[in-house]
Amino acid sequence: MLLRPPRPSDVEVVYEWDRDPELAAWNGRPPLSISLEAARRDYLARWREPGVRTFIIEAGGEPVGMATLYDFRNGGCDLGIKIGPKTERGKGYASEAVRLLVEYAFNELGLRVVRGSTLAHNHRMQRVFEKCGFREVGDGALISRFDNRRYTELFYERRREGT
Numbered sequence: 001m002l003l004r005p006p007r008p009s010d011v012e013v014v015y016e017w018d019r020d021p022e023l024a025a026w027n028g029r030p031p032l033s034i035s036l037e038a039a040r041r042d043y044l045a046r047w048r049e050p051g052v053r054t055f056i057i058e059a060g061g062e063p064v065g066m067a068t069l070y071d072f073r074n075g076g077c078d079l080g081i082k083i084g085p086k087t088e089r090g091k092g093y094a095s096e097a098v099r100l101l102v103e104y105a106f107n108e109l110g111l112r113v114v115r116g117s118t119l120a121h122n123h124r125m126q127r128v129f130e131k132c133g134f135r136e137v138g139d140g141a142l143i144s145r146f147d148n149r150r151y152t153e154l155f156y157e158r159r160r161e162g163t
C-alpha cells in the first residue's frame with residue numbers, strides 16, 4: 001500500500017467512487033450526478049487547492065481509495081478516507097493509510113491534532129480510528145443528504161503525544 005498525490009489519470013476511478021450510492025451513504029451525501037467532464041474540472045481544481053491535501057491509496061499498482069486532509073485550523077486538520085472497491089475493503093489499507101497520514105500531519109506539517117468523524121453505525125471506520133490511536137470525543141446529530149434521515153455522528157481525535 002502506498003499514498004501518492006492524485007493524477008489526471010485518476011479522474012475516472014474517483015468519479016466512479018463518487019457515483020457509488022453505498023459510498024455516498026457512508027459519507028452522508030447524495031451520489032455525484034454531474035457529468036464526467038464537469039467532475040474532471042472540479043477534481044483537478046480541488047487537487048491543486050492548498051487548503052486540501054488529497055492522496056490516492058494505491059495497492060498492487062492500482063488506485064483503491066482516497067484520503068483527504070482538510071479544514072486546517074487551530075493546529076489541526078480533519079481526515080476523510082474511503083476504500084472504493086468493495087473487494088479491497090477489510091485488507092488493512094485504511095488502517096495503514098490513517099497511520100501514515102497521522103505521522104505526516106504531526107511530523108511534516110507540524111500539527112498537534114487530527115480529527116475525524118463517522119456515522120454511529122459505521123463500526124468498520126470506528127475500528128480504524130481506534131486502531132490508529134484516536135479517541136472518541138463527542139457525538140452529534142446529522143441529517144444525511146443521502147436520504148434526509150437523522151443519524152448520530154461520532155467525533156474522534158488523535159493528539160500528538162505531549163500536547
Ligand SMILES: CC(C)(COP(=O)(O)OP(=O)(O)OC[C@H]1O[C@@H](n2cnc3c(N)ncnc32)[C@H](O)[C@@H]1OP(=O)(O)O)[C@@H](O)C(=O)NCCC(=O)NCCS
Pocket residue numbers: 023026027081082083084088089090091092093094095096117118119122123124125127128131
Ligand atoms: C471504512 C473503511 C475506510 C475502512 O477501510 P478498510 O481498509 O476496509 O479498513 P481496515 O481493513 O484497515 O480495518 C477495518 C477494521 O474493521 C473491522 N471490521 C470490519 N467489519 C466490521 C464490523 N462490521 N464491525 C466492527 N468491525 C469491523 C475489521 O476486522 C478491521 O479491524 P481489525 O484489523 O482489528 O480486524 C472502508 O471500509 C470504506 O471505505 N468503507 C466505505 C466508505 C466509508 O465507510 N468511509 C468512511 C466514512 S467516515
